[in-house]
Amino acid sequence: MKWNSESRLNGLALLVALLPVWEALSRTELVNPLFFPPMTRILRSFFLLTISGELPYQILVSLERAVAGYLLAALVCIPLGIVMGLWNQVYRMLELLIEMARPIPPPVIVPVAMLFFGLGDEMKIFVIAFSCAWPVLLNTYDGVRSVDRVLMHTGRTFGLSRGKAIAKIVFPAALPQIMTGLRVSLGIMLILVVISEMVGSSDGIGYFVLDSQRRFKVDQMYAGMLSLALTGYALNQLFLLLYNSILAWHKGLTRAA
Amino acid sequence: MKPLGRINLPGLATLLAVLLLWEGFSRGSASLQLYFPPVSRILVSLYELIFSRELFGHLLATLGRFAAGYLLAAALAIFLGIILGYSRLAYSFAEPLIEFLRPMPSVAIIPVAILFLGIADAMMVAVTVYACAWPVLINTIDGVRNIDRTLLYTGRTFGLGRWQALRKIVLPGASPYIVTGLRISLAIALILVTTSEMVVGGSGLGYFILDEERSLRTGNMYAGIFVVALLGYGANRLFLLLEGRVIAWHRRMTAGETV
């Protein structure tokens, strides 16, 4: 039988073939069913938890915090990045502070946030905003800096004021790079919401997965992870949709290049 | 990388201003001192900690897990990445699994790891390996796939066998991509190590920082944060140094391209 090396079916076939294997191994206790519950039990947990609303609730709770932090970072850092990109003095002033704050691994901000905000939503929003800030800020800055000077001059020669030039030329031209920063931050957002919930929370999907493990409700734990994966996937797809509609021109440009 | 020769005066001025304001406000208000201990006190804490060797133990623990997890991930991911990049067949089998696992934030693996490996070092290294492998894997696959066919044909016309072609053409050609993945993973490694230390406790800078926060010894907490940031910074500089050696040709080539 010749394998079509391009077909997506290969991998899917593999996964489908593995499922009964996992099931068999688990049920016959060849692998410890505590660590590897049968796939059917995991899926059953998943469906039950989804229908009961438990999983969607936890996900929603997490997403609320996550998106709040994400938007906060975007609303602060995109304008700041533009300003830094256009006025080098501002960049120079902030450069050292940024270079010192950047290497701080986001998780260790959690205790600081806990100090200020306790264990509430604000703590998580703060952590997420702090973590998402850097990719957005730096990519916006890069994007603005690499806007071709010729484009700027074109705007000026058409009599555009500074403000208008920024809105009509700099921002669109830098947008691909800004979107890159936003995309990277999307992943970071999800990671940090999980981290902040694992370390200091009593709800949210991160807490749910950890808590399930602590209570040895292993199938619930896996179900939680599955829902996280699906959420991550859905967010990515959503972002891609947005990206493609906003940046359709950019795709064409890079393809032609 | 900015040349260190040029001193950033406005930057230094801003930094100094912030520090002075911090010190000033902190000393002026007792309640603020809890959240923002005076910079001087943080520095004193730092000094004391270094000499008490308490922090040193935590630093070593974190460093060990960080290095082990990162290097293991790199070796594994580059190896797998080359195979999957080379063989369309192998990749077609792996692709759905990769696409399925990718969107899941790698920190979610921590509870699973605790289940399997308890709360020991092995668990922290394992989650680090898992998380760091992804960027390196994806980038390696990309790098290998993007090798220009003409380069491969050139190798074949010179009679290069499969292994030689791998060593002399594929690896050097894919190295810019691989290095990008390795750089991303460096930050991820530190994130995973500190997170697992915070979740599981025991030792390490992550645990230390959290613990000091819980005990409201905020001076120590900030000192700990400073040390871990330094660790991250140091690792990054080291990486850039090594990267410079391996990828100098690519850096200069692409530098010439920007308009």
Add this chain to the structure above:
Amino acid sequence: MHLLEVEALSKSYRQIGGESTLAIGEISFQVEKGEFVSLVGPSGCGKTTLLMCIAGLIPASSGMVKVNGAGISGPPKNLVLVFQEYNRSLFAWRSVLGNVLFGLEVRGKLSSEAEDRARHLIGLVGLEGFERHYPWELSGGMQQRVAIARALAYGPEVLLMDEPFGSVDALTRLELEDTLLKLWQELKTTILFVTHDIEEAIYLSDRICLLSRRPSRVVRGIEIRLERPRNQLATRADRRFVELRNDIYKQISDQAAK
């Protein structure tokens, strides 16, 4: 025994719809040791495909390629192909010297002798002083010279060249032609040269194989009896050169029109 012999070579491609296109009909010709032979034909007649088959980089659909009497299966050891897209075939991570040394490394020669030989070849192609430069720092013509030096460092018996001067400007091309002739005469390599430029073919070769349009076959072999060493001004002004050019041009036009 011929050094290189192509026997009834044909190559067809399977299209996405399932039908096959015949790129090369049955092509047969021979190349003797020390010759400079050019393959000339209308655009799209499959010259590159032919060369790739001879170089053993893609398999032929039928027919044979023999080097020194033995049929090939895969890239033959004593034969090297120089590509048209030099910028994609040079190794960006190696300097000029590094690239040229590659040809020697593969042969297992790593010594100060090898470096001397590499430097000698770099000098022969006129790139002395550029050993430490990287490919992207050089112009197109210079890059192609590096590719040629690299191929020659390998020491092949037969050098296949796929429109090597197609992507350089006209003046550089004339320089490169003379450089190539000088190398050929000094190193006594056998060269099979593909080009669409009729005058270039006449200028360089001992013999020209004229190809028809797709599916290509050899229409005619033409002997070039112009004296060597050739000269850009004198040879091209020669009456016989002009006659050959007109003759070949007419034949190709007729081919393309068919």
